[in-house]
Amino acid sequence: MSVSAILPVHLPRGVVLAGGRSFRMGSDKAAVMLGGKPLVHHVIERLAPQTDGLSVNSNTATGLEFAPGVPVFADTVPGHAGPMAGVLSGMRHAERHLPVASHIATVPTDTPFFPLNLVSRLQAAITQPGQIAVAYSAGVMHPVFALWPVALADELEHWLLTDEKRRVRGFIERHPVAEVDFPVVETAEGPIDPFFNINTPGDLETAEHWLPLIEETER
Numbered sequence: 001m002s003v004s005a006i007l008p009v010h011l012p013r014g015v016v017l018a019g020g021r022s023f024r025m026g027s028d029k030a031a032v033m034l035g036g037k038p039l040v041h042h043v044i045e046r047l048a049p050q051t052d053g054l055s056v057n058s059n060t061a062t063g064l065e066f067a068p069g070v071p072v073f074a075d076t077v078p079g080h081a082g083p084m085a086g087v088l089s090g091m092r093h094a095e096r097h098l099p100v101a102s103h104i105a106t107v108p109t110d111t112p113f114f115p116l117n118l119v120s121r122l123q124a125a126i127t128q129p130g131q132i133a134v135a136y137s138a139g140v141m142h143p144v145f146a147l148w149p150v151a152l153a154d155e156l157e158h159w160l161l162t163d164e165k166r167r168v169r170g171f172i173e174r175h176p177v178a179e180v181d182f183p184v185v186e187t188a189e190g191p192i193d194p195f196f197n198i199n200t201p202g203d204l205e206t207a208e209h210w211l212p213l214i215e216e217t218e219r
């Protein structure tokens, strides 16, 4: 049984994770252009209809000039502590701005084709409070595509300050997890993984080629 059948579940707050250093890209990934607009805008537009408001975690705010009204906040712990630092900042931001939200839904800024039903399917999979819901495709976990209970914020902060590796999977493994598998997208040129992420200039070229194919499947 879904938890929505036993508990009132408010739509989660959306958080775009754009706080990384984009070392492999060579410039802030949020601001690189795909299909004529900054990558972060693709992700904002895909996530916004799925959540109760959204905000962006960025330590530079580049690429966000054309997203008026979208709040931007930096990491609350110092030193580029990895993706979970962005998740914690998102929880803290939600606590202040949308206290009714029990969860935040995170997506990274470098993944423009993620499923349009990501959040609803993650939410439907939650069966107990405290559970993290995380996306899979083709048997592979995509740990930054997840629903996180905001109530884990204090524990996460302690973990960030004490864990040596601070791997996203390491934090997830400490909790009950709902795993949700998403299908590949069948396009005119074959299957595309919706969680394809853009880390390098070569990945950006690939995404530019795939963008019209994905758009065609969503018409």
Ligand SMILES: Nc1nc2c(ncn2[C@@H]2O[C@H](COP(=O)(O)OP(=O)(O)OP(=O)(O)O)[C@@H](O)[C@H]2O)c(=O)[nH]1
Pocket: 017, 018, 019, 020, 021, 022, 023, 024, 025, 029, 057, 075, 079, 080, 081, 082, 083, 084, 085, 086, 087, 107, 108, 109, 110, 144, 197, 199
């Ligand atoms: N807030 C925050 N987010 C991070 C940090 N490191 C990575 N991320 C985010 O985690 C997600 C996955 O990270 P990567 O794909 O490796 O992105 P990246 O770290 O910017 O890229 P590289 O420097 O090339 O590894 C992206 O959405 C990043 O923005 C960090 O130190 N703080």
Ligand SMILES: [Mg+2]
Pocket: 108, 110, 197, 198, 199
């Ligand atoms: Mg990436």
